[in-house]
Amino acid sequence: MKIQSYYIRLLMIPVYFLFFECDLSERNSDNMLLKTWTGPYGGVPDFDKVKVDDIENGMLYAMELHLEEIKTIANDTTAPSFENTIVAIERSGTELERAYAYYGVLSRNQSSPEFRVVQKKLAPHFADYRSKIIQNEKLFKRITTIYEKAKKDPLEADQQRLLEWTYQTYEMSGAGLDNEKKNRYAEINKKLSQLYTSFSDNVLHDEENYITFLTEDQLGGLPKDFIKSSAQIAKDMGEDGKFAIINTRSSMDPFLTFSSERELRKKVWKNYYSRGDNGDEYDNKEIIAEILKLRYERVQLLGYENFAEWRLQNRMAKTPKNALNLLETIWPSAINRVAEEVADMQLIANDDQATIEPWDYRYYAEKVRQKKYDLDSDRVKQYLELNRLTDAMHYVAGRLFNYDFKPVEEGKVPVFNKDVKVWEVNDKISGKHIGLWYLDPFA
Template sequence: MSFQQLRLVASAATVALALTTAGCSKQHQATENSSTSAEVAASESAVTEANPFFETWGTPFGAPPFSRIKTEHFLPAFEKAMAMHKAEIDAIATADSVPSFENTIAQMELSGAELTRVARVFYNLTGTESSEEMQALQREISPKLTRHSNQIQMNEDLFKRVKAVYDNRNQAMLDAEQLRLLERTYADFVRAGANLTPQQREKLAQINERISELTTAFGQNSLNDTRNFTMVLEESDLDGLPQSLIDAASAQAEARDMPEKYVITLQRSSVEPFLQFSSRRDLREKAFNGWAMRGDNDNEYDNKAIVAEIVQLRADRAQMLGYEHHSDLVLSNTMAETPEAAMELLSKVWTPAIAKAEQERQWILELMKEEGAEHEFAAWDWRYYAEKVRKARFDLDQAEIAEYFELENMIEAKFYVANRLFGLTFKERDDIPVYNEVVRTWEVNDAQGNTIGLFYGDYYARDTKRSGAWMSAFRTQQKLAGEVKPLIINNMNLNQPVEGEPTLMSYSDAVTLFHEFGHALHGLLSNVTYPTLAGTSVPRDWVEFPAQLYEHFIEQPYMLEKFARHYKTDEPMPEALIERIKNAGTFNQGFATVEYTASALVDMAYHRLTDASDIKVREFEDKILTEYGKPEEIIMRHRSTHFGHIFSGGYHSAYYAYMWSEILDADGFDAFLEAKDIFDEETAKRLYDFIYSRGDTLDYLEAYKGFRGRAPTTDALLRNRGFD
């Protein structure tokens, strides 16, 4: 198991871009389920005989045989895999040989393969097929994994061998990829506490284990509080809603056995369009407050105390490791390198975003006055009136646009771009096991017809699935253990229509679909030897670049004309509508940028603290954002109590990365525009050679220069957001 994989497993986050974890406010449940181990042990022999994790999978491409995998299989599989991994590591650490790259670093990369296999299946399922049983098991497994990780990361004999190889690196005649892996492995050990005293390492291990418990609790609370809310509507409550949203709300009600009712959930694909179109202000307020207050309802799923404790523990850990605060620790291994660099970018964007948001606010107030609105302008009004302004000023109706964005066409569109850029083809398979009947799979082939991996698409929201959209993997690419082909998955949370009806998407959903597929291609096209350096195993402010660059393709007129087709008539989107979309391209960017940047600023504020002992979440958010002059009618895109990116995922002190990567993607896509061909072959080849296939084998700035021919500038970012 690579060191990177070990950290991901130990943190019980996702094995990709941000799954959830387990339990503080649910400690009583962990106690109630404390018999799980004993029960499993009692039937160990029976489970072992039938446990699919104890055998080689004979499925196509060695894909997980989901129909055979049961919840009770995971604990014995984890325990056996951890024991195997420990034995492998002990053999490396105590070997009677002169430490070398091959007998130490390469062997570490090969170790823990079984643990990786089990963990990737388990943590993907906890994010998509959660249940009380899975959540209880997750709370039990997470601290076990953290202890296992601590034992390896703080193994003195193992570190002595790693350090010996590192100290001899200049005489070892390593190739560039080997040298980068060695330097990263050594740095990871140091950052994990290898140079601390035994007493300090013990304390650090306790901190790591507690953080694992808390992040698990945070993620489960967020999921449970989200699905705890439903807003049931009658026919008379549907004023203003487009038919696609009405149909989706009807499908949600039918799934809950509520005939002739309509249900709005707190999934973004449900609540955002409701806030955008519903003319019922009282219901908008109810939906908005439910959405904004997830994890902050002073109930069993409340996350405020968890947030405070996580922030304090992260600060303590950073200081133990010799850093001023957690942000220093995290950003020391990123493209930005320092918190000051990240803050400089956020400040550069914040000021023009505030100005543009104020302009948008004035437009809304003018329209409200024209309509004779007597109520004050509030946060639950912004999306509703912004949509009216969009229609009045740009003759653009989002409901009309959605009629041209049908899921099947958009899937075809994202595959088309991958074919034009990289020669990839996608063949849908119906013989690959899946964990839910809505999941689809495609075999991915390169231009020579060679299979490079499998792609899974899980596009629909459900109560067992966490919110948002993300890319993950059941297996990542490598060559060290042979030609290992990746199994990559994209998750979204679209409203599932009633059977036989098309899945209509907002324009924003279509962009997100392309974004996540950009991540998927980063995993599928990976062409490296060592798993630690493969695919998306790169810093947060670099990993978003390939995904955000891919978004630009669906925005191009050529793509809209070809794939944005009316779901009833199959007529292409009219040129006049495409032009109106282009003209309105920067509308409401003030709102969107303030919403996002507010979350990034609060993230940085939390993780630059050295003492968080008296932190109160609501007051902290208000204090930070008041100091920055945030408009009252715009809230954080992710409030702290449901900010999974930073409290149950890997973006803590790194949420700025989306904006940092936007510098790269905006400037980078200009390379295609300058070539006057969005599929220019030479530009696409450089994109493959230096970005999508390279993983973490090259310095990030050098990789960008190899693709673009120069360092990036912020000009395109400011232009694209209307801030130039």
């Protein structure tokens, strides 16, 4: 009976898997994340049609599809080569990349409480997905074989760089650990993914909920364009006739620079620098402590003394000692310069009978620039206007990568926000179409 039961379970596993796959496929047949892109330029994302309800199933199915591709690469019976392994890995995951175009926009540009619920549910699935790729023994064995061979017979420079980067990424992520350590490594990654998501969600919560509303008599010193945009933000929030200072750098920074209302500067400064640190259910202190603890345990599994040693090995500094030496070299000069700048600020603050506090730095630094250097940041803005900065970015990309940017007619391709502008990117010499560049300047 036990033997019969064992074989029944074995037979049921693939049947269940097939039903699961069919069910996912049927459920996602109309999922916007998985649809092939259509329209001009060989197909573009339908950013204006994607819904939060599409995200969870779409991302789960796209990850399953990519894992199947990775399994095929790992199980290839031909000798490992750069083309059939490294290039194959790079070319895999088309459906996931397509799905992530939508996920990325909802995550970074249009985050909402509804999306963050889904994001938190997906976090452990993303961690599992990454672990299944990194910990695929057959795949890492193929990568290692190519890597060792290339030590004796190097590839072309660009191929060699990609190969070394791929090998190091897998090796640094625990691909060479034994099974027991791999399992623990994967558990830690899953927990960290949840903690990272919770950390970000808490910061976003405080950004969205700590808003300072001003009245007309509290606008002293603020530039006209800032007042106009603050009024529109307040109106959009249902506070018509008021002026909103939202809890983001783009709003906080100019307010602290120009507002003559010191108590309001203090409030706005504290709101911003206390994100995730307000002693409530959205406080991040315990999360930070847990992240540090798990990071330490994870690098211990890999044989490193601390997280910094692991993190810096393929960065410019290479070692924590080098990084500390650099900091200790510049630290005395930096401290002296700060003291000089604060002294200059204090001379002006004395006229207001104020002692410089953190929320005063930007305000009095601007006063120093005007008095000492005759430099008015508000007047400089005309040279840093959005269109000029956009042109500058295009110029640099053109010089570095030979890109040519041509504005796409409004309405020709879907966008996720009315402020988003799109450019067609082509090679300057050949005219070959490279892609589309979306600019969301107010995200």
